[in-house]
Amino acid sequence: MIVITSPKEMNAWSQTMRVKKERIGFVPTMGCLHAGHLSLVDVLRKQGKCGQVVMSIFVNPLQFAPNEDFDKYPRTWDHDKKLAEGAGIDVLFYPTAADMYPANAKTFVEVGDMGKVMCGITRPSHFRGVTSVVAKLLNIVAPHVTVFGQKDAQQFFIIRRMVHDLMMETELIMAPIIREKDGLAMSSRNMYLSADERDQAVCLSESLEMARKMISGGEKNTGVIIQKMHDHIQSHPLAKIDYITIVDTETLDELTNINSNALIALAIYFGKTRLIDNIIL
Numbered sequence: 001m002i003v004i005t006s007p008k009e010m011n012a013w014s015q016t017m018r019v020k021k022e023r024i025g026f027v028p029t030m031g032c033l034h035a036g037h038l039s040l041v042d043v044l045r046k047q048g049k050c051g052q053v054v055m056s057i058f059v060n061p062l063q064f065a066p067n068e069d070f071d072k073y074p075r076t077w078d079h080d081k082k083l084a085e086g087a088g089i090d091v092l093f094y095p096t097a098a099d100m101y102p103a104n105a106k107t108f109v110e111v112g113d114m115g116k117v118m119c120g121i122t123r124p125s126h127f128r129g130v131t132s133v134v135a136k137l138l139n140i141v142a143p144h145v146t147v148f149g150q151k152d153a154q155q156f157f158i159i160r161r162m163v164h165d166l167m168m169e170t171e172l173i174m175a176p177i178i179r180e181k182d183g184l185a186m187s188s189r190n191m192y193l194s195a196d197e198r199d200q201a202v203c204l205s206e207s208l209e210m211a212r213k214m215i216s217g218g219e220k221n222t223g224v225i226i227q228k229m230h231d232h233i234q235s236h237p238l239a240k241i242d243y244i245t246i247v248d249t250e251t252l253d254e255l256t257n258i259n260s261n262a263l264i265a266l267a268i269y270f271g272k273t274r275l276i277d278n279i280i281l
């Protein structure tokens, strides 16, 4: 595995591979790697059919608001490097913030209202940070195919819109959510939870399963489904609801009736830790 820190060198590597007709797959991450991240590499190898896999590790300052956990976000370089090597990554791209955001930069990417709903309500500048950095990463790495996790479903649908709107060339793959044994979606932020919070955090996936069962049983009214999920989460004293919503995956507009494009998503606080989860019908 090669480690590249310079965006210029990264791009030169990709251009050389393209000349050799190698197919490049890309897995963007913020590091603190876990089995969820590694599953993206497997999905990419299987579905993306790429000979070369690039993973990036970059804790992107632009997607954290000043009151969020940028400073506290776990940075585990030695562990990440070992895991990436074990997963058969060809290039680990590890740029600095100074290289990604030169002092005179003025260009940012925003995807209209899609970044202002759901997680965008409590994190109004978050998706502008995500799309700006992903646009840069896609330009630098020039991948044929890029994989993102369904875990961050809103992020996936916003990036899909950006790639389409800006006529970018990479193919996008969405990889399924990898969960702990009790159903909690794996996340680098789970390590912030106390033992009691960790026990109660299972209510996210439980409430999504309840919704799935109601829908299989014929329930179509999203208000009824959301109320049931709400009641289940509320019965956990350490959980505080940020949002529970059912939206259309294409537009992220709220649905009043379930359709085949529905995304059921929620964000729940445990103390200062904010966890997200979702299912797509």
Ligand code: AMP
Pocket: 028, 029, 030, 031, 036, 037, 039, 040, 147, 148, 149, 150, 151, 152, 175, 176, 177, 178, 179, 185, 186, 187, 188
């Ligand atoms: P992050 O490092 O949190 O920015 O995540 C990097 C990528 O890994 C994103 O595409 C996430 O959606 C994906 N990811 C994070 N957690 C999981 C998980 N539990 N299962 C599948 N993909 C995940």
